[in-house]
Amino acid sequence: MVELIEYVIVFAISAGVAGASVMLVDEALPGLNAVASASTSDQLAGAARLAVVEDRNVTVLAPLRDAAVSCASGSLSVSVGSDSRSYEVGLPCSFDFQGLNGACALVFSAPAQALQLEVAC
Numbered sequence: 001m002v003e004l005i006e007y008v009i010v011f012a013i014s015a016g017v018a019g020a021s022v023m024l025v026d027e028a029l030p031g032l033n034a035v036a037s038a039s040t041s042d043q044l045a046g047a048a049r050l051a052v053v054e055d056r057n058v059t060v061l062a063p064l065r066d067a068a069v070s071c072a073s074g075s076l077s078v079s080v081g082s083d084s085r086s087y088e089v090g091l092p093c094s095f096d097f098q099g100l101n102g103a104c105a106l107v108f109s110a111p112a113q114a115l116q117l118e119v120a121c
Contacts, residue, residue, distance in 0.1 A: 069095075
């Protein structure tokens with residue numbers, strides 16, 4: 001009988017700890033997703049600025065999901081999931097890529113004093 005009571009107590013504690021762990025991880029995921037989206041946006045903006053400053057092609061390989069990259073009048077806009085950010089790049093630009101999904105190669109270049117982007121997903 002004592003062994004049964006010990007088993008029930010150990011099982012209850014284990015189930016409680018497991019449930020609490022799942023709740024903690026579940027609540028942390030939206031925050032981690034937001035950090036990942038911001039990091040991806042910052043990487044793309046950094047590549048665009050590097051292409052402008054060094055006047056060369058800069059390639060970024062990124063796993064994207066429901067992303068968009070557009071640029072107009074020197075303002076680069078990057079949306080990854082529900083997170084959107086804008087960056088000044090210092091050169092005129094005119095491109096708009098929507099619905100980027102999967103492993104994408106983004107190539108920023110700045111020929112003829114204008115920022116350009118080629119995307120392959």
